[in-house]
Amino acid sequence: MAVTAFLTDSTLCIGCKACEVACKEWNGVSEDGLDWSGFSYDNTGAVGHSTWRHVKFVENAPEPGFGGNAAELNSWSFSSDVCKHCENAGCLEACPTGAIVRTEFGGVFVQPDICNGCGYCVVACPFGVVERNPDDGRAFKCTFCYDRQKVGLKPACAKACPTESIKFGEIETLRADARARVEELQQRGMDDANLYDPTETSVGGTHAMFIVRGDARAYNLPPKPEVPTIYLKKAWTASAIGAAVLLGGTLAAFLAERPRSRR
Amino acid sequence: MTASRLQLPVVDKEQRLIEIRREAEDRGRIDSRGIRPAGAPFPRASVETGYYGIPLLKRPSWTWEIPLYFFVGGAAGASAVIGAIASYTGADRRLVRHARWIAAAGSVLSPALLISDLGRPSRFLNMLRVFKAQSPMSVGVWTLLGFSGGSVAAAFAGSMRERYGESLPIRILENAGEAASLLFGLPFSNYTGVLIGATAIPAWNENAGELPIHFGMSGLAASVGLLELMGHRRSRALQMLGLGAAVFECWEGWRLESRKSSAPEPLQHGSSGGIIRAGGILSGPLPLALRSASMLSGGNSTALRKWAAISAIAGSLLTRIGWIHAGHVSAQDWREPLRIRE
Amino acid sequence: MAENHPVGFQWVMEARERGAKIIHVDPRFTRTSAMADIWVPLRAGSDILFLGALVNYVLTNNKEFREYVVRYTNAPTILRDDFKDTEDLDGLFSGWDAEQKKYDPGTWLYRSAPRKDGREFPGHAEAGGGHGKDRGGEAQEVTNFDWDFSMEDPQCVFQVLKRHFSRYTPEMVEGYCGVPKDVFLKTAEAFTSASGPEKTAAICYAVGWTQHSKGVQIIRTAAILQLLLGNIGRPGGGILALRGHASIQGSTDVSTLYDIFPGYLPMPFFGADSHKLKEYIKKHRVRIGLWSNFDAYIISLLKAYYGDAATKDNDFGFNWLPRVTGDHSHYGYWLDMQDGKMEGLFVMGQNPAVGAANGRLERTALSKLKWLVVRDMVETETASFWLDSPEVKRGELVPEKIATEVFLFPAAGTAEKSGTFTNTQRLLQYRNKAVEAPGDSRNETWFMYHLGRRIKEKAKRNPAPKNAGLNALTWDYPVEGEHREPRVEDVLKEINGWTVSDRKQLPHIQNLKNDGSTACGAWIYCGVFPEANRNRANERAPKDLLGHGWGFSWPNDCRIIYNRASARPDGTPWSERKKLVWWDKDKKEWTGLDNPDYKKDLAPDTPDNLDSGVGVTGLGGARPFTLHSDGVGWLYVASGLKDGPLPTHYEPLESVVKNPLYAQQNDPAAQKKERPDNPYAESFGDPRYPYVLTTYRLTEQHTAGGMTRTLSHLAELQPELFTEVSPELADEIGLEHGGWARISTARATIEARVLVTRRMRPLWINGERIHQVGLPYHWGYKGKAKGDVVNDLLAISEEPNVRIMETKALMCSVAPGRRACGTGGSPVPSEQDQDSLTAPDFVRAEQAKPPVPHGSGRLTWL
């Protein structure tokens, strides 16, 4: 079974949100709420339990503006966000029930029949992806369309994307494509095009890579995401010290008391 | 035929704009005040502002049960340790019994709180499908299980022994329970520090190396306080433990207050900072002062120790509430995970 | 295009990836602008100025594709000496009748071309009806006119064109479109350099151009530009109308419009048109070109309608056809409704309470009906006008007093029925039903068929002469299934046409006969069902780049119309790179990558015979525009348009500036329909309404919202009505981002959330800063996401040729804060607007009348 991945190319994204809607339709995701945000055309804000694909609208223009007929001074780019399906996935590591598993396609999948809603994955995800549905109690996120991949179909979001901004395929091929694409874009004058795929950090790369222009932080992509297991050593050491102090202290206190109580 | 003559912009009407343009043309950047409509600067997506300031991380979905669980677990774990050590060192049997009861009560209350917090309480047992060393929650649940078993067994056997007298099975149960309760009580008293330390929440993971000790000491203080409130206000051992915990909490408080990093902001500022600070004062300086006073007043004033106990318990509870709250605030801080500093 | 045709836009993106340049001309910075190489923000309603300046740029810099222009357009044709241009008459062409407010197009004709008939032809010119076949044949015989192939004659089209657009300069564009000169020149350079023998450039447009009081002329300007650059009939060229609803193209082909029959055959006019078939045919047939078979088209249609009852003796039932008696376009009959002249109405797949201009008038008019049938998948605002409308909330309408009986029928959705869609490129695609419609929902075919059947049953019992047509109508579609649904494929077979005697499917338009031996529902679709078991619309095996083998494109599965223009007059391709069809010398026929839309064996060197030739043969071998009687593309439209043979810059009906070019401010032929319940601001510079307002769509919502605001997955994406304003305007009037604004026009005041965005920017117009305000128009008072009805702001108006309303450019005022009365509807006019609004009076007067007894309009046979 091929290990697969997404490559989402914001230079090809037209912000149509077809991916977002297709995902909801295919997976029966619940309503996100009818709140108008005022954040450009983005009214769903972020990926979460009720939005597994989410299109970002990075609207930027120098401020203050020039008014008048200055045509050039706008940039509006769109990028479709999704669970990163981390190589070292915080959510998967943290899940105490084993509800979160890695599939044969390399995706990170929450088994809905096992999740008990402990919510620990929520605080373990460095990308703020997985979230507990308050009504249902369980944690939800992109399934990487495990059901579709199983039967040889593309994920619904990639299938719906009209401009092939969401590419789906074998991960190493996609990585190579991504690098080639960035190079091509730079040659075409988009010097700021770059690939977001945090392989250098403890996350160890993702199964959802992004090509963005400029600093990825404007797209809410963290520069140095870390899988929280890296804190375990420090924390358990502290725990052991704490336990030792507790044990030693108590022992000392009571031993010190003994002669006197015997008196 | 109307001749059309183009006019130049009405300069005076647009003076400010013209200035801005000129500035931009001349210097390639703009410092003047520019256009600031009401509500400006309106949300932007940029390297300075992040993605409209929408938080990257998700807030913990935990509700009020969890800080309470942290508090109860800490106190219960420490009590188990105190009970066992007191028993081994032949201390006052009443103290042992009370400590065991606190541990046992805590070990019943803890899972109840945990289950009540689960999104799907009916599926609590799913936790027991697997043991995952890399998941503090999994380790914690198994610890809780061992601890509960041990504590309940020890308390149960102890009371049986008191009512029906000694017997071998009861002794075995009591001793084994006591041992288990000690063994699991040690990590149980402070693993919650690991639990929140090893997460993606900056305010928590930046303190992963201290939180377990901090929580363990806070638990100890609470445990001592509870025992004192149950009447053990003349125990020197408890006084020493209480003093020790208070000294540690003073140091911890000082450490938190003096740290300079943008991450612990919620630990110092806002409502979460306030709660943590209040908790710190109630856990550290105040009981330290009261205990010192009680010792200095010669006769180990039980009244002062009562107040020290109350202060420590309240401090311990507030500390947990504060830390969980700080996690919420920290998760909302869009700057931190994006490494955007003002 | 990225906003509203995202799936089609993938090809634009692909072209961009292959090096194409994208230019986007739009007052707002949209998702399309974000993908474009050049964004040209211009003042809404100034497109003719902009395009005219491009035409002028081509002409003054000799950038035209000379040989193409000389041979394939009417540039060399010489006009009558008494023709006067708008440049001569300050904004009017010769022939303006100020009293009747319409043109006599007599002087617009080519020199030496006599009128076909000495009489004037009020017919279509009277009551709208610009949809049908062009009226070239109606006004003139094309023979005998003069031309000058050197194009030097001062009265030839080319020279007239040059003079006409000479004042459409980059400076004018800068001053009045608000497009800086350098941006304009960059655009002009990019566009013209992408045209020529080796290259082609395409223009895509949709309602940003059509929904103006001069919409047709905007598109005409684009056509002129494309003809001058040789971009028509060639691969990668063209003017592509990105049409609206799925199969809106189909709905004009097999027409739902009031003035045409299927295949763009003009509907006869009562009074103007003859009641004799022969006369009707004589009027509309053109000797030369494809329309020369007009008689075969109409007679085959009559045979399809009336079957055996249509005989030569009774003019094939011509007199049973209904006549047009006036302006029965949407706004025409809606005003009639408002005036109490209509009893009942069917609204099927439309939501005019939200989608149509002057919402208040639309809704109050409904209350004058005796009955209203709404067929929809959801309860629309139209269906619930009597209960939830702002008029009810304001007390202008009182539910208890509304006599209109409303029947709401559940309709089957697209996935719940089979049938064809005809898309923008005239491609018919058949699709099968995916799921059964739930509950009592039925599809349109079922409804129309059984409604017709019942009416016919009633008519049969009453053999009055008025029922003769009904009785003669064939209505024999085979039905199937539990609900007795007509088989749609059988309808398509009839549309394709068959021989009457043995019901054999016709394979080709050329098989249509004028003797009653063939029946055909829409001549242009002939060939879609060429054999009894071959539905070409349902074929899915593309064989080549143009997609032959996938669906069927009318006419004759030709994918690019007028494709003979892709070859030189001598029949060889203009260039290897851009070849499409060409003359194969050996086989002696037209061949190539597309089906030639030309007579296959008409050699390029066949001389034309316009004097006495007939049909396409009369055009000779090198006149590709086969629907035109002279076989060339029309830079100048001698007849057929009601507002002039050449596009001219007019200001919108409501404009913030005075027309910089002419004393004539607006398109003189446009219909304002001004009346107390449809008031206007001063036609320019009304100080009460200082800003330009434009309305548009969002990707996330669909038109009047019935299909999107009702679904959470879509409603949540754009959950609330908002207005887009520039920071400068926000600054000027104190609008707060995320707060509320009140937007007023002479018709109404509505409220919307404020989205301050740099994507809107003020423009310098003639030295003044002009603000534009944007409003998407998808919201209403039903569904999950609710909001004020933007169309309450708009005026009913009619473009003279196709009768569309002006939605894209009008005047408004904006103020911070919410409107007076709560949420969820349109407003009580604020004091500021009170004086310009008289509407509630007539509504109240109407309410005072005793109500019509309930149920008096009941249709017992339903």
Ligand SMILES: Nc1nc2c(c(=O)[nH]1)N[C@H]1C(S)=C(S)[C@@H](COP(=O)(O)OP(=O)(O)OC[C@H]3O[C@@H](n4cnc5c(=O)[nH]c(N)nc54)[C@H](O)[C@@H]3O)O[C@H]1N2
């Ligand atoms: N998602 C989505 N897709 C749709 C629809 C929908 O509602 N939602 N509706 C369908 C239908 S019915 C139709 S008709 C089409 C319409 O498709 P479009 O024509 O694309 O629709 P609009 O958004 O109304 O208008 C297009 C643009 O015209 C601009 N504009 C306004 N005034 C002017 C002007 O004076 N000059 C120029 N050059 N531009 C101007 C507006 O800013 C807007 O961006 O879309 C179809 N597709």
Ligand SMILES: Nc1nc2c(c(=O)[nH]1)N[C@H]1C(S)=C(S)[C@@H](COP(=O)(O)OP(=O)(O)OC[C@H]3O[C@@H](n4cnc5c(=O)[nH]c(N)nc54)[C@H](O)[C@@H]3O)O[C@H]1N2
């Ligand atoms: N201000 C402003 N106004 C405009 C425009 C603008 O740009 N600005 N654009 C104009 C344009 S281009 C258009 S096309 C109109 C659109 O305006 P409308 O046509 O009035 O609006 P829709 O919401 O498209 O209405 C279609 C209805 O058909 C229903 N429907 C869908 N499928 C079926 C079916 O199979 N059978 C039946 N019976 N019903 C079905 C849907 O639920 C929906 O309620 O709006 C026009 N109004």
Ligand code: SF4
């Ligand atoms: S992005 Fe978050 S939810 Fe997705 S795999 Fe990584 S850690 Fe898990």
Ligand code: SF4
């Ligand atoms: S909420 Fe569910 S998926 Fe997440 S960690 Fe807990 S059990 Fe695992």
Ligand code: SF4
């Ligand atoms: S892969 Fe499937 S579940 Fe994940 S975002 Fe795409 S459509 Fe949704």
Ligand code: SF4
């Ligand atoms: S479907 Fe494709 S183009 Fe549309 S928003 Fe999603 S990623 Fe972008």
Ligand code: SF4
């Ligand atoms: S809604 Fe349908 S017709 Fe419109 S763009 Fe999407 S796929 Fe095409």
Ligand SMILES: [Mo]
């Ligand atoms: Mo439309």
